[in-house]
Every structure is written in structure tokens, then in C-alpha cells.
Amino acid sequence: MECPFDTKPRWERRKDARPHELLAAAIDLFVERGFASTRLEDVARRAGVSKGTLYLYFENKEELFKAVVRTSIVPVIGAAESSVAEFEGHSADLLRKVMQDWWERIGANKVSGIVKLVTAEAGNFPELAKFYQDEVINRGTRMISSMLERGIARNEFRQVNVTQMTQVLIAPMLMLVTWKHSIGPCERGELEPLAFLATFLDMALHGLLPATHVVAPAAV
Amino acid sequence: MECPFDTKPRWERRKDARPHELLAAAIDLFVERGFASTRLEDVARRAGVSKGTLYLYFENKEELFKAVVRTSIVPVIGAAESSVAEFEGHSADLLRKVMQDWWERIGANKVSGIVKLVTAEAGNFPELAKFYQDEVINRGTRMISSMLERGIARNEFRQVNVTQMTQVLIAPMLMLVTWKHSIGPCERGELEPLAFLATFLDMALHGLLPATHVVAPAAV
Amino acid sequence: MECPFDTKPRWERRKDARPHELLAAAIDLFVERGFASTRLEDVARRAGVSKGTLYLYFENKEELFKAVVRTSIVPVIGAAESSVAEFEGHSADLLRKVMQDWWERIGANKVSGIVKLVTAEAGNFPELAKFYQDEVINRGTRMISSMLERGIARNEFRQVNVTQMTQVLIAPMLMLVTWKHSIGPCERGELEPLAFLATFLDMALHGLLPATHVVAPAAV
Amino acid sequence: MECPFDTKPRWERRKDARPHELLAAAIDLFVERGFASTRLEDVARRAGVSKGTLYLYFENKEELFKAVVRTSIVPVIGAAESSVAEFEGHSADLLRKVMQDWWERIGANKVSGIVKLVTAEAGNFPELAKFYQDEVINRGTRMISSMLERGIARNEFRQVNVTQMTQVLIAPMLMLVTWKHSIGPCERGELEPLAFLATFLDMALHGLLPATHVVAPAAV
DNA sequence: AATGAATGAGCTTTCATTCAT
């Protein structure tokens, strides 16, 4: 006789869990092997389902990848947008907060591998590139720019070139991610990410804050 | 008098030119599509030869790639090593020179695509990763470290942590390359590479030069 | 009522039958063309499937070949081992039985082509050679030797050199197989295999049986 | 200053030697690797010439192989034919002589590899098969048959079935060759070829000689 | 909803043969 509880067939109980399990498996493998080299069969196996099942939930490999981005990265941008919209303090502190959140939710996380993957393979998958551009880069860029504009409007930042400064702020994140997922693992002398970010922020704020501010140089 | 019919031979014998032509085609395609996605048939076609011809000059795809690295990147490292060995002036100027040379010969060049390719795909091709590690990363790292040690020995630099500072100096080059070959092309607001490098150098020298020194922001 | 249009599905799902069908196709083609010259696409086509399907069931060409050997030859050795272990009569009769079984299950059969193939190509495929050595030759040799030792122990055979006599007993089988799959088909005057085997057995028993025995020429 | 003798350019002096050198290289490689697996480039290299040169002397791979057979095997058949035509003694001695000559000039020699190669690959190269059939097998068969007929005509042999006995006489040679070039090298307990041939001859003569003859059994 | 067998285009590599030099 079987246990009277939990008699529902497993697949039924799991109906809602499937997409999560598949996405979790997908993110792992995409991060490990990149987009082109990840085999859908492996994703399915890691999620404990068959290849066909994967196609019930995701139209194809690209849609699966988009879903991974949508669940792992886009929400972080949304949160950052909210931070910018709702923050009440000094813009320098807002900037610090946004960078710190990025580090916690992406940089230090497995998800950073997805960011690196896009920089690595976007060229070969134009549709993915476009999707990522629209959903992540443009929104992220806009968010950072709006943060700068807020600072300028409140006279907390100098009248810098917003577009260019936006790139400068993105750069260290991009670098950390590239480092972590390519050269980094081979190197002995680690690039200490938090110290690096701090240095970068100091440098950036040096260019952003009105002249009267004095910033102590950070230890790299 | 020429024959009025199309007398073009089925092929032309160009033993000496072939390797160059093939390497040129290979570098173009590797940069455009990456290692895995580059088809040897396309390389051959672009060089104006057949698939088989390529194999007369390069044992296989990996060897072709190594040859590309050997001809396009390794010599730049060699030149930098010589610079470090032979330079007579202040170590800060040496540092500037090395960075500038890098920018001219790699960063601003198509070759930068190869550097980016390696960061993108090394994980999937361990033998290539090892080759690049040995021939480029280790040598490059050693070269930069020796430059720092020279500065310290001559009391031109402070007693910094050489290993870590080496990474910091590599980082902006890595970033420029990543930027240029992934996000960059999609962006409107360009990251101005020379300005970026200059900023980085200033920041680095700020940490390197003895406290008494006053450094005017340098134009790279 | 059947649909009057051609409703044949693009493919049919025959999981259980496939391995057999593929092995049957493989054995035919291996026997016809040898190992190196057999194209997996042809094997697949003969089995009525596509190239890819073959790889669902066999990891690669060598594994396919091993599977052919395992299903067609190895069991015959197993059966012979059992015969030797269980036989109760005179060792000369056991020897006759084993040779006769070999003829029925291998020599007279298509499978003999596999034996010939191995002698023909083992030199070019060391891994296959090792496999066949382990699974067939060593086991077969041991089986024949044990048969001889049984005869000697029971005083039914003379104290011959077991190792050498084992080779002698293998030789005619090898010859028949070589003959059948190379010179034989071209020849008009057939080598009558059964008569040949009988002659050989008589000769061998002449050397094996104690002097006092008188053996009537046996019909195998 | 150079030696005044031997000033002719090497290629001129070698003009006549070329075919020999190529044939020698070809026989080595055909024996080592078989027909299909032997690369003409390797043959050329071993002969110390270029691939193109090989094609000056031999139309293609098959013609090269035919030439190998013509120089290494056909003459032995010719010699045997002469023996049969000119021999003056007892036919049994003629038979022994022919077998012994075969052993010395083919069986014990590298050339035996060519015989084995044909049994191994004839099926895949019909034109070679036909050539070998005409030049070697048919002539060889005829030669052996004529030897038997001579014996019968001179009342030195019984009235046996010539066709079948011819096959029986070919068989041990075929077996030795197969053994030597496939299973043999793997086996510990060597099949002693000369003893094996002697046994076979005794057995054959037992069937050939008139009843009054008494033949001592040979030690296998 | 779930499965996994089946497909076939695509890619790297090999080598007999040709032919410009």
C-alpha cells in the first residue's frame, strides 16, 4: 500500500514549478558554457525533464535565453529604476546604493555570467543582441543617466556630459564581469572586486561632485 | 597577344603569400564571428582558396588560431618587453608608453577582437586557453609586473602590491576591448577610449607615484 | 477505410526494433565492405533511418562494430565454453562438436565475414583489435586449450603441447573464413568446407589420440 | 671545389632507379597499412621524391599496386611454372620444391603481406581483384594443377580430383599468410610455419601417392 | 502535459589526383 498523502502524480504537482526548474537549469548551463555551446538536452536533463517538455514552455533556444534574462536581470533594472525614482537623499549616496545593489544581485552572483555571455556572443545572435539591447542596456543606460540628471538638477553633481559619464559608470561593472568569467579564474592575484568598485566610485565622484567636496583617495 | 577566351587557371600558385592571406582571412573572421562559429571553409573562401589548401598551411583550426595569435599579439608583447628592458627614463613615462603602444597596436586595431574572443570562448576550448595563458597572459603579466618593480626599485613608484596593481593596469585594456566588440557598437554615446585610458592612467599613477610628486593630468 | 492520400509519417517510432535493425544492417555492410569502407550513412539508410538515429543507439562507429561482435560472435564463444564445461563424453567427440557448432553458427554464416574483417583490418584499428583480442581470441583460445587439457587429464588425448595444438585447431577455421570472403568467391573449383574440416579434424586427432586408438575417418 | 667525379645531378643519375625506389617504398607501406590506408604522399616521401613524381611513373594508386604485384609476386609464379616445366624427378619432390620455393620467396618474406592485403581488400577494389585473379590466382592455380596432372600422367600420383586438390594445396599457404599478418603477431604460442607446412605436405601426399607408398607421419 | 525517438543540415578533417611552374 502506498502512502495516502501525496498521491497526486508528480507531473501535476509540478506543473507550476516546471518553468522555474528549467530556467534554473538553463541559467546554470548558459553561465557554464555560453549560449551556443549549451545543449538543450543538457538543460532538460538537469531540470529532470525531457527535451520535448522544454519546448512546451519555451518556443526555442533563444526564447529560453530571453526568459532567463527576463527573470534574472530585468527585475534588477526595475528595482534600480524604483530606487532612482524614490530615493530621497544625496545623489552620491544614490549612486553608491545602485552600484552596491548591482554588485549584490548581479556582480557577485551567478547571473553575472549571463552578462558576460551576452558580451561574448551577441555578435553571433542578432536577435538576442537586439532583445538585450532593448530590455537591459537601454533601460539600464536610461536609469543611470536619469540618476546623473537628478544629481545635476539638484546641484549635487556638476554639469557633466551625461552620456559619456553614463558609459564610464557602466564600464567597471562590465569589467568585473568579464574578469570574473574569463581571465579571473586563471589568475593568482585576484582583482578584489569590492575594492575595485570603491576605487572606481571615488574616481567617478571626484569628477561628479562640486569642487568644494573633498574625497579621500580609496585604497585600490 | 592574349588568348581571347577566359584562360584564368583553376588556381594560382602562391606559396609565400598563402599563409599571410589565410591568416588575414582568419583574423577577420575570428574577429567577426568568434572561434567556434568561424567556419574554415569561409576562411578559405575569403583567402581565395579551397578548404584543402588551408590544411596545407595549418594543421587544424586550433593551430590556425594559434598562428593568428602568434603573428598578431605575441610580437606586441615582445616589443613591450623590449621597451621595458631598454627604457631609460622615468617609470611613469614607461608606463604611459607601454599603454600607448598597446592602444596603437592592439586596442585601436582589429586585433583587439582576438583578445575579446579569448575572453569570450576560452572556457570552451581549454587547449586554446592554456596556449593563450602561456603565450600572452603570463608574459604580459610578467612584463607589467617587471615595469612596476623597475619603478619601485628606482624609487619612482611607491611600494605597492605589485601583483594586484598589475591586475588593475590590465583591467582598462580588457574593458576597452570588451566594450569595443560587444556593447560598444550598439551604443550611441561612445566611450571615448583615449580619454578613458588617460583617466585610468592618472588614477593609477595617483596610487603609484610617491606622495610628494605632483602629476599633471597626462594626455595619452 | 484508409485515407487515399499518402499519409505515411515522416518517421516511425520503433525503439525496441531499432537496435536489431541497425545491427542487422551493420553486419551486412561490414561483411560486404569491411570496417573502414562502411559508411554509417549507408548503415542507417539500410536500416531505414537517418544518420542521426544511428547515433541514438551507438556512440560511434567503433561501438557499433563492438556491438555487432558482441551479438554475433561472443555468444557463440559462450556456448562453446558451456559445451566444454558440461560435456560428458569422449574429448574427441567434444572436439568434433565444438568444431561443428562453430561451422553452423559462424563458419557457414554471414558472421564469418566479421571474423575475416578483423583479420583484414585489425592492424589499422588498434582499439578494435584489442577489443576483439580480449573478447574473442583470448576467450576462444582459452576454451580450446581447456578442451585439450580435459582430454589429456582424462587420458583421452596424448600429452601434446597444448599451446601449439590450440593454434593448429584454430588454423582451419581461420582459413575457411579467409577463403570464403576473399579468394573463394572468385574460384570455380570450390573448397568444400565440410570435407576440408573433416580432413583437418582427422589429421588433428591423429596427433591427439593415443597410439592404440584406431579412428575411422569422421564425417563432420 | 667539388669532387670532379659524380657531378651529374642526382635526378639524372637516378632516372632508372626511381621506379625501383618507389616500388620498394610502396611495398613496405602497402604491407604495413594495406591498400586503402596507404597514402601516396607517404610512399613518395619514403622513396625520397615528391607526390607528383610518383604520378610520372604510375598512373594512379591501383597501377602502382599492380606494379608491386608484378615485380614481387608474378615472377615467383613464373619461376614455379618453369620448375614444373623443366623438373625431371618424382612429382612428389617437385611438389616439395615448389612449396619450399614459395616459402622462401613469399611466405617468409615481406611480400607475404601483399598476398594478405589482397585477401583483405579485394572486395573493395574490383579492378585490383580482377588483375590479381588473372595474374596470380589463375596462373598459380593452373601451375599447381599442371603439377598434379604431371604426377598423375607419370603414375606418381593417384587419380585425384585435380581441381579440389589444387585448392587444398593453396590453403596452407593462404593460412600462413593470414596468420602472419593478423592474428599471429598478437599470439604468444607461435604457429611454427615450416613444421606446419611439412605436416600439410605429408597429409597431402598421403592422399596423392599411390597406396603402396608409406609415409611417416610428421610431427605437427 | 509529457516523452524521447527521429531528423538532417552543418562542420572539421583527409587524401587521391591535377597541373602551373
Place this chain on the structure above:
DNA sequence: TATGAATGAAAGCTCATTCAT
């Protein structure tokens, strides 16, 4: 006569996607 660069048809194997069950 001699060379060896160039060709291109194969062949083994992979994997995203489809679809009968």
C-alpha cells in the same frame, strides 16, 4: 623530369527542432 601547391568530394559526428505516442 620533377615539384608540391591546390583541389574538392567524402565521411564521422553533433544538436536544435519536430512530432508520433
